[in-house]
Amino acid sequence: METTVGMSSVLEQDIREKFRRSGYTLTSQRRAVLEALKEARGHPSAEDVYLTVKRKNPRVALGTVYQALSVLEEIGVVDSKHWSESPTRYDLNVEPHLDIRCARCGAVSEIPGVELGELEENIRYNTPYEVKRTTIVVEGLCPSCREA
Amino acid sequence: METTVGMSSVLEQDIREKFRRSGYTLTSQRRAVLEALKEARGHPSAEDVYLTVKRKNPRVALGTVYQALSVLEEIGVVDSKHWSESPTRYDLNVEPHLDIRCARCGAVSEIPGVELGELEENIRYNTPYEVKRTTIVVEGLCPSCREA
């Protein structure tokens, strides 16, 4: 099977397009950050991404990873979420969805199948603020931590 | 009108009871933190609370305020919420409700009238995690900032 050929997947095309429209340049470091996000199983922190990127390119600076992540977030390629007692977690899934973090081991995973439909519009209807984003953050104990 | 007499309001009784059950002691510093939270208009940060408490008792330490807030949160008297680009905000309203923060001036206010009813149970139904808490955090521009 050859569903992807290097940098030519559908996802990549979309990302290229978002970079083009934004005026930012798709540098090798930013590509490396994207690759690290793809490889990561869960929802990595900036530090996690940094360590992954460093394996292939030991010269990257942590600050570059932060800057890349913030550019990627600005152009809508990645999303970030904040839990208390954890550094910011990054996510290639930019659709509205739920993520839950284990309070004990820190693992983050997604909660599929929850209907959020009217929430955002209800919010817009009930506040005079111009709503930019709504983030739902769930905390709990993962299956292996709840038995311990 | 005399709806409250010093420390004897209904709210105070409830708080006393929560302290009694928890085993923590209701010290003067913790009372002062509660007073500061009541006085505060919006959703103050720990630093805001600290500055308010300091006006009456200049000897309090910032660390004490943090510790008091964490005790108060643990026993269910206050709630806290996290937005990116802002220190943690504290709230005497511990019922599930929505708060929105202005991305420009930082003001936090509540969004009444949004029905959250089945969200929490939908979440519990769709994840193997043991859900501890769900926090919804809304970001936007307040009426005065949106025109600027």
Place this chain on the structure above:
DNA sequence: CTTCGGAATAGGAATGGTTACTGATTGGAG
């Protein structure tokens, strides 16, 4: 009213995630 032991506090140092700064590097337009 004293004494005693554990809890809480003041003050300040340390931590950790994130951002800011600066001089060097890069890569694309011309």
Place this chain on the structure above:
DNA sequence: CTCCAATCAGTAACCATTCCTATTCCGAAG
């Protein structure tokens, strides 16, 4: 190839929060 703006690496600074320790406070027991 040359030039310029964007980006980068490396490092220092920042800021919210936590940690540490000697001192103080408080409440139960006598």
